[in-house]
Amino acid sequence: MATRTRSEHPPVRRGDRIFSATALGAGILILLILAGVAIFLLVQGVPGITAGRGSLSGRDSFWAYVGPFAFGTVFASIIALVVAVPIAVGIALFISHYAPRRVALALGYIVDLLAAVPSVVFGVWGITVLSPALVPIMQWLEDNAGFLPFFEGPTLTSGRNMFTAGLVLAVMILPIITAICREVFLQTPRLHEEAALALGATRWEMIRMTVFPYGRSGIVSASMLGLGRALGETLAVALVLSGSAIYTFNTLAAENSGTIAANIALQFPEASGTAVNVLIATGLILFVITFAVNYTARKIVDRRSEFSGAN
């Protein structure tokens, strides 16, 4: 062997080296971008956290200022998730296991198309079509389920409240959740489905025995991606909702908690000086919330990884 002197390392092909360098570069790049954003938020945001009353719309501290918006953000997103996830799972299941192939294909395209609609369109649709259409439903909920804090009312006659905002968000996150769930459901090993069927499971029992357990982590991941989108959604909420800095679970009334992203979008053009830092600091809080959500989701997915079928 000619290269005997350097035989401590096995020879590496050029293609392998190029590929691993590219992959490493891409990995480092994403970390750099994330770090850049985090540093920007910290540097610009910290002065906002310590800002005085003047820049906080009359609030005593930054935390008192950001609290209601953080609450509104999470509340609106949870409404969206609660509404969207069951529907998305249902649609995904219909496409993957019930619909004839041609119908499934068409439905898949339509759902993907929904993902391509710009959020401003959803916002305008929420104002002009959805909110007036929802008013009778809200009225009914107020009359019949008013004992729940969510439906206490009185229903806002324009319908532009948290209820509508949550539903608009639900429609917006529906495509991504559906698309991922569909892919995950389709990947259920045929072997496991047949095992269930051969035991005498009906189609629904087969889905409960194999498709759902197999797709569990996928459903959680999909929901978290949807939640991430809902948390950060700005325009649709800013258009539909006139949020104020209050805490309320009442989704029907005129007074609603605003969301961080919508608040930044609405306030930023007029902000100056420390007020800008305050808004960036609220962005930092949103970043932390989103990060926490993703981390939790990861934990949930990992908890039963031994039973996931990945081994």
Place this chain on the structure above:
Amino acid sequence: MAKSIDVSDLNIYYGDFLAVEGVTIPIAAKSVTAFIGPSGCGKSSFLRSLNRMHEVIPGARVEGKIIIDGNDLYGAGTDPVAVRREIGMVFQRPNPFPTMSIYENVIAGMRLNAKRMKKSEADDAVEKSLRSANLWAEVEDRLRRPGSSLSGGQQQRLCIARAIAVEPQVLLMDEPCSALDPISTSAIEDLIHDLQHDYTIVIVTHNMQQAARVSETTAFFNLSAVGEPGRLVEYGSTTKIFSNPDNESTEAYISGRFG
């Protein structure tokens, strides 16, 4: 519990493609019947038609009659789900449910039949089925571990335990040992030997020694050319098929001379 099966003039289609043509065969109760033949000759398709698993593939259908203990398997009023509860199946590759523990795997089929089961009943059923499958001693101290943590041979025996836990009348096995090493294969063959006292067993195998070892009756399937439907060439007692078959192609296949 075990029942006999009478198949007459069965054709199996995938869409417009005729895969298996004109199968007529009686399958005796409490015995082991082996299907042998080259790949693609329709033995697995035929096996799957015996518990209506065939039709879970889109476009697949059958013509002809399968009578199990006087009941028409493909009669208008027959529910395929009910059929599969009576006729268990073990697949080529071990397929325990990965999200379930060993314990849950065994009672998965029973849970479908009876939603409410007492803990003690479930425990007894699990132990009985695992003992029947010769697996109890190996797993009794780790019943809560995932089924996928077992070795391939153990997983296959777990699948057999799962299939017999619901006490089926017939047990279909589609090349149950093809993914296993000789030791696991031998364990499964011993198991088949024990199970035939209680069950009607039909096994598809590519391993002719295995067919000779475990079965009482052997059926040879063949196809005349690629693209032609598979046919049942002949069936008879295993001793006869392996020593003195009627058909020349059977003898050629068994002795390793093809065509």
